[in-house]
Amino acid sequence: MTDQPDNHFEGTAREVVQAHHIDGVHINVHEQPVSAPFRTPRELPPDVPGFTGREAELTELDALLDSAPDSTAAVISAVAGTAGVGKTALAVRWAHRVRDRFPDGDLYVDLRGYDSDRPMSPDDALAGFLRSLRVDGSAIPSERHERTAQYRTLLAGRRVLVVLDNASSAEQVRPLLPGSAASFVLVTSRDSLAGLVARDGARRVDLDRLSVTESVDLLHALIGPRVAEEPGRAAELARHSAQLPLALRVTAELAVSRPTTPLAELVRELADEQHRLAELDAGGDERTAVRTVFSWSYLHLPEPAARVFRLLGISPVREPDVSATAALAGTDLAEARRLLTTLRRAHLVEDVSPGRFRMHDLLHAYAVGLAAEQGTEAERVGAVNRLFDHYHDTAVRALKAVADTAGEPGHLAWLEAEIPNMLVLHDHAQRHSWPGQRQRLSQVLHDCMVTLHTLGIAARQDGDLPEALRHFDTAIARFELLAPGYCNGIRLDQAEALLDLGMYEEAAQHLRRAIPLLRELGMDEEIAKAETYQAMAALRHGDLVSARRRAAVAVRLFERLGDEHWACTARLTLVRALVAISVAHRQAPSSLIGRITALAAEFEQRGRCGEAAVAKLLAARLYVRKALPQVVRQLLDEVPPPEQTTSIDQLLLLRTCRAELAVLRGDRASAYREVSAGLAELDRFRRGLGSPELVCGAASHGRELGSLAVSVVLRDPGASGAELVDWLERTRAQAYRYRPGQSEPRESASLAELGAALGERALVSFTSSAGSIFAVVVVDGRAELVPLGESEPVLHWAGELHADLDALAPDRLPRVLVDVVATSARRRAALLDELLLHPLAGLTGDRELVLVPANALHTLAWGALPSLVGRPVSVAPSAxxxxxxxxxxxxxxxxxxxxxxxxxxxxxxxxxxxxxxxxxxxxxxxxxxxxxxxxxxxxxxxxxxxxxxxxxxxxxxxxxxxxxxxxxxxxxxxxxxxxxxxxxxxxxxxxxxxxxxxxxxxxxxxxxxxxxxxxxxxxxxxxxxxxxxxxxxxxxxxxxxxxxxxxxxxxxxxxxxxxxx
CATH class of the missing domain: 3.40.50.1460 (Rossmann fold)
Structure with missing residues (x-):
């Protein structure tokens, strides 16, 4: 924006600029091309129960947020890197307090900086964040710098809270820092991260142990009245627990588990344990105090539970279920369940979900140390081998059960839940050079992937498209890193299912992401198929230019590969796009007709009768534009009668051709009969879909046929409003006629029914045809047709008003900007009122209105139009x-x-x-x-x-x-x-x-x-x-x-x- 008159705004209206001198404003809102819609991530873990204290640190973080433009990140670090001090608890508590100040979401990752196995790499963390931001796995770059650039691009200008938990170093954090000051980064680490402070401007919040008072408060929240009865002893317990929140919680659980034991006795026992484990007290290091508390809890365990605790430390699977724990320990399920319950009560493991457990990383490190000290190498290797055998054998049985149609659903659920753990074991075997176990798991994982793919294909063939998509999504999410080539083949089936559902844009997005990786892998045939599906998606979405371009690319690719079967399919998609473009421009190029005729002959020669029929029908549509009814009739006679397997697209194309021929001959009655027959076939198709989501996805089918019927009515000088109401209701918003659980659709509303239900209200149903817009007004039981002029001005001003309202939305806009945009919005609303409602005023008066919009009018703010301010209005997809x-x-x-x-x-x-x-x-x-x-x-x-x-x-x-x-x-x-x-x-x-x-x-x-x-x-x-x-x-x-x-x-x-x- 400049200081000169006739100021010109361009952009997304997301940003607000401050006005200085304004004589005139033009606001132009552009749709920005994006690879996928921005998904608002909400990833914070649940808030911590029993949180106490830390008011000074919370206040300091609040101050850092308030001065966020001066700071890139706040680092929470324990003095001397102490573990268990409550860094994560503080970060999560504060993040929950302020998350409403981050409207674009919050990202969270546990970087496992001090994990006993290995920290999470920045590459993996970036991949996770990109997936959270709705980036498909195939679109995630392989290089770290490219991932960082993509991540920063997605966050640019957005206000997102990023929580990086358990970082080990500045190098691990830096690639995860957003590039703009709009976002706020909160890092927790046992390290001081001095490099991040010095180089990246981070502000450190040093987190010390809880004070004795805060520790006693936490014990009181966890133990109850006994703390108030023995406050001195409680303070001693706090000191013996190193005043560390994690250790305090372990101590409190032991106190709760022994309700009749005075706190004084627990204090003596803890002191005795510290004396007995004095060798662990290396110079009063607080870490040893934590270990003392853990040791105290551990030494109170029965030996079988203590053994399971040690074995869980060496398990590559960090969140095992009961059966996996039983295999690890070599016990039966009942015993494993009992031992895990013992560990859970001691706060040495925690529930992740019903029947599944994990350890805090500090406890895990402690268990690893115990396993090294107290077990033998043979015992450790034997336990992990039992775990491998368990997952392999259980997976084999589950796969067999899934293949058997009589198998229980639980087997598939087990596979879906445990595939991530099998992938962890596969990685463990590879890193520790266990080729035998790796090979066994590789085969099982491959079988799991193929099974999910096969289940998806079967569900799609059965018409259960949501289930098909679920299987495809699961397979791709789990295996795209292990088998990217195979997963991109799954993506093609996924795209077909999405096309069946009518989700054309999502299908196109999946395909756009898949194509670069297909090229990288040299999968030329899959690339050509993906281009064909892209063309189909664009064609059904109405993007005819893109459909033509992509179909032409697919044709060239298949011809280069020598795959004539698929080349013919791509050629048919191409000519469908070309015919659609010609119909839209009321043209019928002879060269295109010749091309289609040759393609029809090629299909017939190859025995592909259905596609030959489609080609002839496309040629017939062009001959209609040439006004050659005899040729059209001849082509239609050559099309074989539909069969049970004939696609709904082909059925409706046939009805459209017959109706257009009838219109060409001036036979309106026959045209209406063909449209009615086509709509009946569409009803049968929709009833066969079963679920409402599939009916909704099939909305595009028959749209052209319905538009033809409406245009025939509107071109008839003698047509009545009642006739238009009848055809509008038979052809628009068909998904709303189908209710869940009902096999038959509702009948379309009749004029008599509408008149009786409306009472004193008036219904206005808008429609457009041949560049003009019309309204039919139903009032007092009669229907009146009112021409409203050209569509283009209405659509233009509706879009401009929508853009103005978007620009006015933010709460704190400069007053001068509000005044300018509001003036523009009021002018546009008045123009729309004049175009749409003023011609109807004699019929509608000041009655309450029911409005049935068309096209862009569906998103019109009707209450902003002057004649509708304060007037009750209902908006409906159809009468x-x-x-x-x-x-x-x-x-x-x-x-x-x-x-x-x-x-x-x-x-x-x-x-x-x-x-x-x-x-x-x-x-x-x-x-x-x-x-x-x-x-x-x-x-x-x-x-x-x-x-x-x-x-x-x-x-x-x-x-x-x-x-x-x-x-x-x-x-x-x-x-x-x-x-x-x-x-x-x-x-x-x-x-x-x-x-x-x-x-x-x-x-x-x-x-x-x-x-x-x-x-x-x-x-x-x-x-x-x-x-x-x-x-x-x-x-x-x-x-x-x-x-x-x-x-x-x-x-x-x-x-x-x-x-x-």
């Missing part, structure tokens, strides 16, 4: 969807959910006051299972969670919860969908025609969904939601309540009511 939603009844409890990392301003707990007795799920309680259970039968649900919209298939959109992602299609499990859902986080906005997560909620049966259609500032969102819920609690309907609260500031409260309102 049928609105009618269905309006018939649902809302009853049940109120549920308030706050997901991880949600800013404090949006915490759903703030909404408890208007809803006493509401079910509140936040923090660790906001799990996938917990939220699903609470939503089942809820009357009102408020979801304040981060999430991600999936543009190709709304039912694969997700929200982030404490234990992972909840994908929208999982809501189909609910027996009673929630009645009214409020989406309180900006990421779950109404994103496109599919309406994102909001649309998915309507698909599964919600009555009303309230959500934003563009970015919203935190303060505006919090205030809007608070006022909205107050009105809802008084019994105000959602549409009326939302109209009231958005009218206060229409430009910064861009919310809509989807569904019934």
């Amino acid at each position: 049928t969807a609105w009618l269905s939603a309006s018939r649902r009844r809302v009853a049940g409890p109120t549920v308030l959910v706050t997901g991880p990392g949600t800013p404090a301003e949006l915490d759903a707990a703030e909404l408890c006051r208007p809803h006493p007795g509401a079910v509140l799920l936040r923090g660790e309680r906001a799990t996938v299972r917990g939220v699903l259970g609470a939503l089942d039968g809820a009357g009102l649900a408020h979801l304040a969670t981060h999430g991600m919209h999936e543009p190709g298939n709304a039912l694969f959109s997700h929200m982030e919860l404490a234990d992972g992602e909840l994908r929208a299609h999982e809501l189909t499990r609910l027996s009673r969908p929630p009645g009214h859902v409020v989406l309180g986080a900006a990421e779950l906005t109404v994103a496109d025609e599919g309406h994102g997560f909001a649309g998915a909620l309507l698909v599964i049966g919600a009555r009303t969904v309230s959500a934003a259609v563009s970015r919203v500032g935190l303060n505006a969102a919090a205030t809007t939601c608070a006022e909205y819920h107050q009105l809802l609690a008084r019994g105000t309907s959602p549409a009326v309540a939302l109209a009231a609260v958005t009218s206060v500031d229409p430009l910064r409260r861009p919310y809509v009511c989807l569904g019934a309102g």
Whole structure:
């Protein structure tokens, strides 16, 4: 921006510039090409229970954050590198306190700097961070400097908290430092990291032992009233425990396990143990005190439990389950379970998940030392060999059971859970030169990979595409480093499944990431297939130029390889793109017709009758443009009748050709019959898909056929509004006609049904055809068709208004910028009002409205248009969807959910006051299972969670919860969908025609969904939601309540009511 008049802004509207002198402003918002959507990571471990003290250190960290521009990183280090002082606990506690100040997420990694095996390399840490930031494994560079550059690029300009735990050196940390000051890095280490301080400007926070008072407070929190009864003895226990939090927790557990023993006696025992282990007290080094406490706990163990403790120290598998522990120790399951329980009660191991355990790294190091001191080499080798045998033999049995269709699901679950541990063992065998064990595990791991791939292929053939994708995802995530070539073959099957689901953009992203590695590995055939799938994805997504280019590349590659079978497939994809381009431009090049005719003949010669039929149908479409009905008829007669195996694409292409021929001949009735037959075939196809997410993914099928029917109606001077309503409802938003658990779709809404349900309201359904936009208004039981002029100005101003509202969203913009952008937004809103609503005013009056948008109007902030400010409006994907939603009844409890990392301003707990007795799920309680259970039968649900919209298939959109992602299609499990859902986080906005997560909620049966259609500032969102819920609690309907609260500031409260309102 300059100081000159006619100022010009360009960019993403993410950044705010300070205005000095403004005479005129032009704001141009560009879509920036990115390899994948930025995923907001939320990786902090759970907060530490019983945390006490450290107020000075927490305050110091707060001060460092407040002065973050002057500091790159804060390093937490124990004096003299003392272990167990609570560095991680402090870091995690503080990170949880401030995570709402990092809207772009938090990254966490345990660098294992003092692990007994080997620290995590910066390369591996960077790979993990890049995956957390939604970078596919195949797109992660092999060189460290390239990984660092990619990582810093992704974090540039974003405010992310990065926690690097247990670092061993500055060299391990430096590649993980972001390149911009917007992020904050918190490092914990036993080393002072002087090099990081001197060279990288880090500020060190020295963490000493707890004070005696703080130690006693911690003991009191863990032991209870006995500490208050014997405060002096408790202080002695603290001193004997070196005032180290980890040692204090071990001491406290022993005290709890002996409730009748006075603390004085425990103090004497600990003192005696210290005397007996005096040889470990090397000059009063605090590390020896820690070892003393561990030794004291260890020496109280029965010998079988002590032996298991030592063996766990030498196990390459750091998080074994009970069966693996039994193998390691050479015991049965019952004995292993009993011994692990003993160790867990002594705080010498901790639960990771049900039946799975791990050791803190300090305890692990202690166990390693004990195993070296007290065991023999033969015992150690024997134990690890038993572990290898256990994993190999169990995996072989599980693979056999999975191959047997009668096998139990538990075998597959075991394989998926234990593959990472088998990979660890494989690495251990390679590093320690155990070729026999490595070879055995290599074969088993290869079989696991092939099995997952095979299961994915089988699921796809059975039509269970979500299950197919799950298997493909698991195989790639586990084995891409071990077998990159094979995994890129899996990616091609993954892309096919995504294309089947209608997730074209995600399929294209996977393929784009795979191609560079395929080139590196010299896998030319797979590269050509990937280019073909890329072309198919682009074609279905409507990117015709890209489809043509990629298909042409694929043709050349297959011809060079001499693979004529696949070359023909690629040629067919190419001519489909060329025909689509010609149809869009109303052209019919003779050269293209000749090319298609030759391809059809080649397919027939090769016995590929289905593809020959498709080629002839493509030629027929071009002859329609040449107005040669006899030639079209001849080509259609040459196409064999469809068979049971004929694809839905081919069936609909045939119906489209027949309908276009009928239009060419002026036979509207026949055209309508062909469209109706095609839609019936599409209904049968969708019913066969079974799950709503597949129906949603199939939305693109038949879109062109439906558009043809609507265009025929609109070109007929005598067409009625009722006729247009009928065809619009038969062809648009078809996913909303299918309910989970119902085999038959709902019938499309009739005009009579709509008139009766609307009452005093008016429904306006928009549509476009041949560059023009139309509205059909349903009011008082009649339908009126109103032409609204050209589409281009409407789409242009809708996009400009959306950009203005995004630019206005941040809470703290300079007033002069707010005034300029708001003036622009109001002008654009007024223009849209004039174009879209003013011509309808004579029909709609001041009635409450139900709006059915088209194209970019799905994301329009309707409440910002002058004639709609303060006016109740409901937005629906179709009139049928609105009618269905309006018939649902809302009853049940109120549920308030706050997901991880949600800013404090949006915490759903703030909404408890208007809803006493509401079910509140936040923090660790906001799990996938917990939220699903609470939503089942809820009357009102408020979801304040981060999430991600999936543009190709709304039912694969997700929200982030404490234990992972909840994908929208999982809501189909609910027996009673929630009645009214409020989406309180900006990421779950109404994103496109599919309406994102909001649309998915309507698909599964919600009555009303309230959500934003563009970015919203935190303060505006919090205030809007608070006022909205107050009105809802008084019994105000959602549409009326939302109209009231958005009218206060229409430009910064861009919310809509989807569904019934």
